[in-house]
Amino acid sequence: MHKGLLFVISAPSGCGKTTILKEVMQRIPALVFSVSHTTRNPRSGEKDKEHYHFVSVDAFMALRDQEPCGFLEWAEVHGNFYGTSVAEVNARCQQGQDVILDIDVQGAEQVRQGALPVTVFIAPPSLEILEQRLRGRGTETEETVSKRLKNARAELAQVDAYEYVIVNDVLEEAVEALCSIIIAERSRQRRDRRGVALQWAEH
Ligand code: 5GP
16 A cells, blocks of 8 residues: 655745645645644634644643654744654555645754655745745734744755755745645655665654
8 A cells, every 4th residue: 555755844934835835735635734733822813733733831741752752753943842743644644645744944854864755945035035024924023033034044054955945936836846846756666765665664
């Protein structure tokens, strides 16, 4: 039975990743989004279990400290904890569904160590445009905007670790680029340079 592919998508916040992913999920069949756990508060309009599993720090740590660890990867981002549940991803992949992980650069590095994900980085056209987009959202405080811009610079420095880079200048083009990557990767014969036809390493 076909085991699902794991797509890791990272982007500094404000790069339009959520909008791109929403559109791509509608266009590509048999693709599921892994709902992460987070300790941050929900933003207006965000629903528990749909956008994130919103949990307390204690609940997050309990899952993290399980033996074996309940997270495929986890990280502290902008002062909050985020993690991908092993159970959720394994169940999806075993069913042959391709799974999208929307995670930061630290998480992407951890996933690379245990699996063979397809990694995609979504970049802003420039840092100036990213700043305008973050302020335009109107949902973030000045402190949060500064924290996210600082983080964006650090994340952009990691771009070379990704197999694909999409610059989100024109939304439709970015959506098409990601759809094309997913379609091409589904047709790929081998996922690693040693020629092993491995898609998803078991934990
Ligand atoms: P936001 O708070 O804006 O939803 O997300 C902030 C950052 O956390 C984004 O870069 C997002 O990709 C990242 N993130 C979301 N879920 C996870 C996760 O499960 N693991 C990791 N490592 N990062 C995550």
